[in-house]
Amino acid sequence: MRVLCRKLYLPMSMTEQMTGLARQSKRASRLLTRMSTDDKNACLEAMANALSENAEEIQTANTKDMDTAREMGLSQAMMDRLLLDDARIEGMATGLREVAELPDPVGRVLDERTRPNGLILRKISTPIGVVVIIYESRPNVTADAAGLCFKSGNATILRGGKEALNSNQVIARIMVEAGCHTSADFPEHTIQVVPTTDRAAIPELLSRTELVDLCIPRGGEGLIRAVAECSRVPVIKHYKGICSVYIDGTADTDMAVAIAVNSKTHRPGVCNAMETLLIDEAIAPQLLPLVADAMQEVELRVDETAMGILGNGVKAATSEDWNTEFLDLICAVRVVDGIDGAIEHINEHGSGHTETIVTDDAATAARFQNEIDASTVFWNASTRFTDGGQFGMGAEIGISTDKIGARGPMGLAELTSYKWLGMADGLVRE
Amino acid sequence: MRVLCRKLYLPMSMTEQMTGLARQSKRASRLLTRMSTDDKNACLEAMANALSENAEEIQTANTKDMDTAREMGLSQAMMDRLLLDDARIEGMATGLREVAELPDPVGRVLDERTRPNGLILRKISTPIGVVVIIYESRPNVTADAAGLCFKSGNATILRGGKEALNSNQVIARIMVEAGCHTSADFPEHTIQVVPTTDRAAIPELLSRTELVDLCIPRGGEGLIRAVAECSRVPVIKHYKGICSVYIDGTADTDMAVAIAVNSKTHRPGVCNAMETLLIDEAIAPQLLPLVADAMQEVELRVDETAMGILGNGVKAATSEDWNTEFLDLICAVRVVDGIDGAIEHINEHGSGHTETIVTDDAATAARFQNEIDASTVFWNASTRFTDGGQFGMGAEIGISTDKIGARGPMGLAELTSYKWLGMADGLVRE
Numbered sequence: 001m002r003v004l005c006r007k008l009y010l011p012m013s014m015t016e017q018m019t020g021l022a023r024q025s026k027r028a029s030r031l032l033t034r035m036s037t038d039d040k041n042a043c044l045e046a047m048a049n050a051l052s053e054n055a056e057e058i059q060t061a062n063t064k065d066m067d068t069a070r071e072m073g074l075s076q077a078m079m080d081r082l083l084l085d086d087a088r089i090e091g092m093a094t095g096l097r098e099v100a101e102l103p104d105p106v107g108r109v110l111d112e113r114t115r116p117n118g119l120i121l122r123k124i125s126t127p128i129g130v131v132v133i134i135y136e137s138r139p140n141v142t143a144d145a146a147g148l149c150f151k152s153g154n155a156t157i158l159r160g161g162k163e164a165l166n167s168n169q170v171i172a173r174i175m176v177e178a179g180c181h182t183s184a185d186f187p188e189h190t191i192q193v194v195p196t197t198d199r200a201a202i203p204e205l206l207s208r209t210e211l212v213d214l215c216i217p218r219g220g221e222g223l224i225r226a227v228a229e230c231s232r233v234p235v236i237k238h239y240k241g242i243c244s245v246y247i248d249g250t251a252d253t254d255m256a257v258a259i260a261v262n263s264k265t266h267r268p269g270v271c272n273a274m275e276t277l278l279i280d281e282a283i284a285p286q287l288l289p290l291v292a293d294a295m296q297e298v299e300l301r302v303d304e305t306a307m308g309i310l311g312n313g314v315k316a317a318t319s320e321d322w323n324t325e326f327l328d329l330i331c332a333v334r335v336v337d338g339i340d341g342a343i344e345h346i347n348e349h350g351s352g353h354t355e356t357i358v359t360d361d362a363a364t365a366a367r368f369q370n371e372i373d374a375s376t377v378f379w380n381a382s383t384r385f386t387d388g389g390q391f392g393m394g395a396e397i398g399i400s401t402d403k404i405g406a407r408g409p410m411g412l413a414e415l416t417s418y419k420w421l422g423m424a425d426g427l428v429r430e
Numbered sequence: 431m432r433v434l435c436r437k438l439y440l441p442m443s444m445t446e447q448m449t450g451l452a453r454q455s456k457r458a459s460r461l462l463t464r465m466s467t468d469d470k471n472a473c474l475e476a477m478a479n480a481l482s483e484n485a486e487e488i489q490t491a492n493t494k495d496m497d498t499a500r501e502m503g504l505s506q507a508m509m510d511r512l513l514l515d516d517a518r519i520e521g522m523a524t525g526l527r528e529v530a531e532l533p534d535p536v537g538r539v540l541d542e543r544t545r546p547n548g549l550i551l552r553k554i555s556t557p558i559g560v561v562v563i564i565y566e567s568r569p570n571v572t573a574d575a576a577g578l579c580f581k582s583g584n585a586t587i588l589r590g591g592k593e594a595l596n597s598n599q600v601i602a603r604i605m606v607e608a609g610c611h612t613s614a615d616f617p618e619h620t621i622q623v624v625p626t627t628d629r630a631a632i633p634e635l636l637s638r639t640e641l642v643d644l645c646i647p648r649g650g651e652g653l654i655r656a657v658a659e660c661s662r663v664p665v666i667k668h669y670k671g672i673c674s675v676y677i678d679g680t681a682d683t684d685m686a687v688a689i690a691v692n693s694k695t696h697r698p699g700v701c702n703a704m705e706t707l708l709i710d711e712a713i714a715p716q717l718l719p720l721v722a723d724a725m726q727e728v729e730l731r732v733d734e735t736a737m738g739i740l741g742n743g744v745k746a747a748t749s750e751d752w753n754t755e756f757l758d759l760i761c762a763v764r765v766v767d768g769i770d771g772a773i774e775h776i777n778e779h780g781s782g783h784t785e786t787i788v789t790d791d792a793a794t795a796a797r798f799q800n801e802i803d804a805s806t807v808f809w810n811a812s813t814r815f816t817d818g819g820q821f822g823m824g825a826e827i828g829i830s831t832d833k834i835g836a837r838g839p840m841g842l843a844e845l846t847s848y849k850w851l852g853m854a855d856g857l858v859r860e
Contacts, residue, residue: 128834259858375849376852405664425685426689427811
C-alpha cells in the first residue's frame with residue numbers, strides 16, 4: 001500500500017499531491033449528500049464487520065508499525081498507544097456499530113418561519129464538507145473519526161502519527177472497501193489517509209480553503225498549536241484543559257470535598273480533570289484542611305493564604321502554576337475573596353474548557369454560570385462530566401474551547417453546518 | 431480626538447497599541463455579561479437619541495473627512511458613500527432603535543436534556559466576546575455594527591476606511607458617552623475605533639487570538655481576502671456572490687422569466703443578484719428567447735448552445751464568465767443537461783451564496799436544495815431574498831458563505847456562540 005502510494009504520488013509536487021487528495025474528498029463530499037440514512041448505516045455496519053473479519057491483516061500492518069516505532073526508540077507509553085490488539089480492533093468495530101445506531105444529524109430542521117410575503121424558510125443541518133483530522137499515535141482514532149464524519153455526511157482526510165501509517169492505511173482501506181461493497185452510492189474517497197509522512201503535507205493541505213472546510217487536530221498542545229498556526233482553513237480545537245473548581249462560602253462541605261477529589265483524582269491525566277482549586281476565604285479555614293486530608297496523594301501548590309491555613313509543610317504555588325495543565329496528581333490551590341475573585345481568576349487563567357462552582361446558593365451559581373467564559377460550566381458537579389458520552393452524544397470526536405462553530409464536546413451534531421432553504425410560488429422582490 | 435489618540439498611542443509600538451486595545455475590549459466583553467436586556471435596550475435608545483442630538487458635531491467631523499477625501503482624489507461614488515447628511519444620521523438612529531426592539535439573542539435555551547444520572551444540561555446562547563469589524567467607506571456601518579454587537583453582548587473594535595476616521599470616532603464616542611450616562615453597568619470600552627489608519631494595525635489586532643474572538647470584514651473582495659489572509663482569529667465573510675438561477679424543463683414559463691428578470695435586474699450591483707442563468711436543454715429553445723426579450727437591457731454572455739438558439743448577435747461567454755461577479759447588467763447564460771448539469775455547474779462555479787431553482791416538480795426541487803452547497807437555496811423565488819431583513823432577522827451585519835459559525839444572512843442570533851450549563855446535586859463520576 002505504502003509502495004503503491006509512493007509510486008502514485010512521489011513524481012508529483014507536494015502541492016499537487018495534496019490538491020489532488022483534497023479534490024477527491026470534495027467530490028466525495030458532494031456525492032455523500034445523495035446517500036440515505038439507511039444506506040449510511042448499512043455501510044457502517046459492514047465496516048464494523050470488515051474490521052473484525054480482517055483483524056489479522058490489521059495486526060500485520062500494526063506489527064510493522066510497532067517494529068519501526070521500536071527502532072525509532074519510541075517510549076513505552078507511545079508504543080502502548082500504537083498497539084492494536086484484538087480488544088482494540090473489536091472496540092473500533094463496536095464504535096462504528098454504535099455510530100450506526102445514532103440518529104442522522106443531517107437534515108434536522110433547526111428553524112422554520114413563514115414570512116408575510118409567503119416565503120417559507122427552513123434552516124436545515126447539513127454536512128460541513130471535507131474535514132481533515134490530525135492526530136497522534138492511536139490508530140483506533142482512524143476508525144472512530146472516519147465513522148463519525150461519514151455518518152454526518154462529511155468526507156475525511158486523516159493524518160495520524162507517522163509511526164502509525166501502515167495501521168491507519170489498512171484500517172481506512174478496509175472501511176472503504178466495505179462501504180463500496182455495501183452501497184453503489186458510497187464514494188470511494190469518503191475516507192482517505194494522507195499517503196505520506198512528510199510534514200510539509202499538513203500546511204499544503206490546510207491552505208486549500210476552497211477544498212477543505214474544517215480541520216480538527218487532536219493531541220498534545222504542541223501539535224495543536226502547530227496546526228492552528230499553519231492552517232488557512234477553520235480549526236476547531238482545544239489547546240488544554242485548565243479546569244477549576246470554586247468552592248463558595250455557602251457550599252455543603254461534604255459535597256465540596258467529594259467534587260474536588262473526584263475532579264482531581266478520578267483520572268488526572270485527561271483534559272477535564274481539575275487543575276486549580278479556588279476556595280472562598282469565608283470557608284477556607286474549615287474546608288482546606290479537609291480537602292488536603294482527602295487528597296493526600298495529590299501535591300498541592302498553594303497561595304499564601306492557603307499556606308497560612310495548611311502550614312509550611314505545603315508547597316508554595318508559583319505564578320506559572322495558575323496557567324499550567326498538570327495532567328498529574330498536582331493541584332494549584334488559591335483562596336479568593338468569594339465569587340468575584342473566583343470569576344476573575346478563572347476568566348484570566350482558565351482555558352475555557354470546564355469550570356465548576358460548588359454552592360448552595362442559586363443566585364451565586366447563576367452568576368458564576370453566566371459570567372464564566374468557558375465551554376461548560378457546572379454547578380455542584382465534577383469537572384469530569386465534560387465528555388461526549390456523558391452528554392448523551394453517543395460518541396465524541398473531540399472537545400472544543402473555540403467559540404465559532406462547535407463549543408464543548410463534539411458529537412455528530414457538532415460535525416454539521418446548516419443552510420437555509422426557501423420555498424415560494426414564483427416570488428420576486430418588489 | 432485624533433490628536434489626542436496620537437498623543438496617547440504613538441509612543442507605543444503597534445503591538446502594544448493593539449494588544450492594549452484588544453485587552454480593553456476583552457475586559458468590556460466580560461462586564462457586558464452583567465447587563466440586563468432592559469439596560470442594554472435603554473442604552474441603545476439613548477445612543478439613538480444622542481446621534482440625532484449631536485448631528486451637527488457628526489457633520490463637522492464628516493466634513494473634515496470629506497475635505498481630506500477630496501484632496502486624496504477619491505471618486506464621486508466613494509465620496510457619496512462617505513457623506514453623512516441628516517437623513518443618514520437619522521437612519522443610524524432609527525437602526526439603533528430597531529435593534530433595541532429586537533429580542534435579546536443571549537440566554538436562549540438551544541437544547542436541554544437530563545441525563546440518567548440526574549445531570550441537567552442546558553445549551554445556552556452566549557455572546558461571542560470581542561468582535562472586530564473591518565469595513566470600507568460608509569461611516570454609518572459604525573453605528574449599525576456597534577449596535578448589533580452590543581445588543582448581542584459583544585464588545586466591538588471597529589476599523590473603517592481611513593478616509594472616514596473622524597466620522598467613525600465621533601459616532602463611537604457619542605454612542606459610548608450615551609451608554610455610560612444611561613447605565614452604570616455600561617463598560618466604556620464596549621465600542622472602540624482603531625485609533626490609527628496604519629495598515630499594520632490589522633494584522634497585529636488579528637493575531638491576538640487570546641483576546642479577539644471573531645473578525646467580520648465587509649467590503650470588496652480585495653479587502654476581505656487581505657483580512658482572511660492575515661488573520662489568526664476566525665473570520666466570517668463572503669468573498670463574492672456568484673448567484674445562479676436554474677430553470678428546469680418543468681418550470682412555469684412566466685414564473686421562470688419573472689424570477690430571472692428580478693434576480694438579475696432588481697438591483698444588479700449587490701451580492702444576491704443573479705450572475706449566471708442556467709437553462710435546461712429541454713426548455714431552452716422556447717424559453718431563452720423569452721428571457722432575452724425580457725432582459726433587453728442586460729448584456730448576455732452565452733455558451734454555444736444558447737448562441738445556436740439566440741443567433742450570432744449575442745456575445746459568447748468566456749470560461750472566466752462562469753466565475754465572475756459582474757455586479758452589473760451582464761449575465762452569463764448556459765444551457766445544461768437538466769438538474770445534473772445544473773448542480774455540477776453551481777457546485778463548481780458558484781460562490782456558496784444563493785442559488786435558485788425554478789421548477790414545478792417537487793422531487794427535482796428537493797434534489798437541488800439537498801445537493802447544492804450554498805448558504806441559501808431557493809425554490810421558485812428570486813435570489814434577491816437572501817437578506818437579513820427579508821429573513822425576518824430585523825437587521826443584518828453581513829452575509830456569510832462560510833460553513834463554520836454563521837452561514838447566510840447574519841442578524842443578532844448569528845452574533846452569538848453557546849455554552850453548556852450543567853446542574854446537579856453533588857454529582858461525581860464513578
